[in-house]
Amino acid sequence: MPTFSISTVSEVSEVELVDLYESVGWSAYTRQPEVLAQAVRNSSYVVAARDDRGQLLGLARAISDDSTICYVQDVLVRPAWQGNGIGRAMLASITDKYGHVRQTVLITDDEPAQRAFYQALGFTEGRDFRPEPVRVFAHFRQPG
Template identity: 25%
Template sequence: MTISYTINAPLEASQAAELFISAGLRRPVDDLRRIGRMLEHADILITAWDGDRLVGVARAITDFSLCCYLSDLAVRKEYQHQGIGKELIHVLRGQLGEEVMLLLLSAPTAMDYYPKIGFVKLVNAFEYPRAQ
């Protein structure tokens, strides 16, 4: 298996939704228009492919100068624990450069994963929750 990575390649909402389901991410997968907007308005979209099969995605919003919010990091369930998520972040950081902080909100099931790949746990964050 050879995984290839792309930067800002076109991605269909249905492909992303199917990946989110497989990866166990809670996203509005029944609303493909909303998923499409999520993809359209991302500043950086890194995708991982096994041939023509989407196996991972990192979707981020950034100013390319100070900060970047990693809004999605998803790897298809059967491809997890193979370094794909770590490589998605590596490719993303390569696009951002050394000056940009990478920030994310973790799913409860991934809390132990992020420190293993270099993230530092923070306690000084706040959320203004969405209505939907």
């Protein structure tokens, strides 16, 4: 089994970020590397996965008021390392840190694998809440 370590970070270089985000095809983030780096720096909590050589394998970040809500943003793992528990470990680090808040929210792609992954970790899609489903709204803007 490949080895990796998970740790909290305060900063990741722009070069590493762009390389990681490009590896999963998230080009909307890599068009403005300085904005991506600032977003990571300004996050409430950032966790990264690295291999034994120090290569950045994955990253997850959260924005939170540390009282009522935690918004999980950008859970990503290099494709060659997916399926090794990295995403699960990074998300567990976030949910452990913010286990005391009422809501943990994330928005992700509409793909069956995404749904299965997050459901396996205890997340419920808004339309599946019971007794009443909830609506989730988002407004995405194109960078200017």
